[in-house]
Amino acid sequence: MAESKVRGQTSRRPLGKTGLYVSPLCIGCAPLGDMPETFEYGVDEDRAFRTLEAVFESPINFLDTAASYGDGESERRIGEVLKKKGGLPEGVVLATKADRDLQTGDFSGEQMRRSVERSLKLLGLVRLQLVYLHDPEYESFEHLMAPGGAVEVLRDLKAEGVIEHLGVAGGPIDMEIRYVETGLFEAVITHNRYTLLDRSAEPLLDVADERGVALLNAAPYGSGILAKGPDAYARYEYQEAPEEMVERARAMQEVCRQFGVPLAAAALQFSLKDPRIVSTIVGMSRPERIGQTLELSAQPIPEELWERLDRLA
Ligand SMILES: NC(=O)c1ccc[n+]([C@@H]2O[C@H](COP(=O)([O-])OP(=O)(O)OC[C@H]3O[C@@H](n4cnc5c(N)ncnc54)[C@H](OP(=O)(O)O)[C@@H]3O)[C@@H](O)[C@H]2O)c1
Secondary structure (H helix, E strand, O other): OOHHHHHHHHOOEEOOOOOOEEOOEEEEOOHHHOOHHHHOOOOOHHHHHHHHHHHHHOOOOEEEOOOOHHHHHHHHHHHHHHHHHOOOOOOOEEEEEEOOOOOOOOOOHHHHHHHHHHHHHHHOOOOEEEEEEEOHHHOOHHHHHOOOOHHHHHHHHHHOOOEEEEEEEEOOHHHHHHHHOOOOOOEEEEEOOOOOOOOOOHHHHHHHHHHOOEEEEEOOOOOOHHHHOOOOOOEEOOEEOOHHHHHHHHHHHHHHHHOOOOHHHHHHHHHHOOOOOOEEEEEOOOOHHHHHHHHHHHOOOOHHHHHHHHHHO
């Protein structure tokens, strides 16, 4: 393993203007919430605990979860491990997200307060360092921004000191830009839209960069296809990948093979090498993934391979 490159991937950098310092790699805890309907496989509690223990022993200091992952199960499992550790270890940054009611779709201000209160309880914390407004595409911008609405209540929670920093995390890029341009958010997550296969988040990366809003790029493997390979896991963004995309992933895998580079290394480093991205959020549910991810991040990749991959994008 190229030691100096690994060190680069585990050193700290500012999370925008928040004053928090994070590693360029962030552990995505969605699979740890046991979400077979999303990932097509389940993850039992023991495997989740062992993965989290490995994360806390690693040089990576940044974790990402959400109230909705397994409807609280990801947060509950993290909370169990934190309890054993006597709380959040010094220097670790744990981000979560405030969600609509998954049963009723309620995305009101009151629901944000309920979501944050449940997160505090499940995580066993009295304060949350970073909370994102999660998947706002499920409601209109006007509804969420209305007086007394979701965003205002999250800002109230920040003023009350319950939340330290506020972010926004969602899908559609135009919508994400609209929220970033309100100037109310210190961090923004995009997912599945800045990968080897889909680069549609490009305009958001520029807007966040210009405004000094921390950009986090989630799902560099498109939820798995670029890590496990198009033949083992032909899914992109939590559904069956279109045949055209599977074909492109196969072509990329073949080019990578010619250069002796795992497809997953190229997929991960495509995100890690972009200076506009503060941290790349990688989902995983096995303890050995931590070491694998550090190795993939350190794999040398020749310039010519990037050019060939760009042509296939
Ligand atoms: N709206 C939002 O804010 C939003 C949306 C999407 C994602 N996110 C965040 O971003 C995180 C990452 O997204 P994601 O988990 O959906 O997708 P991802 O990071 O693109 O891919 C995760 C998948 O890749 C597999 N994987 C990881 N490392 C691997 C390796 N070395 N070898 C083989 N397979 C490997 C994992 O398998 P195993 O489970 O077998 O380890 C998992 O199935 C999420 O967990 C979540 O925290 C946020």
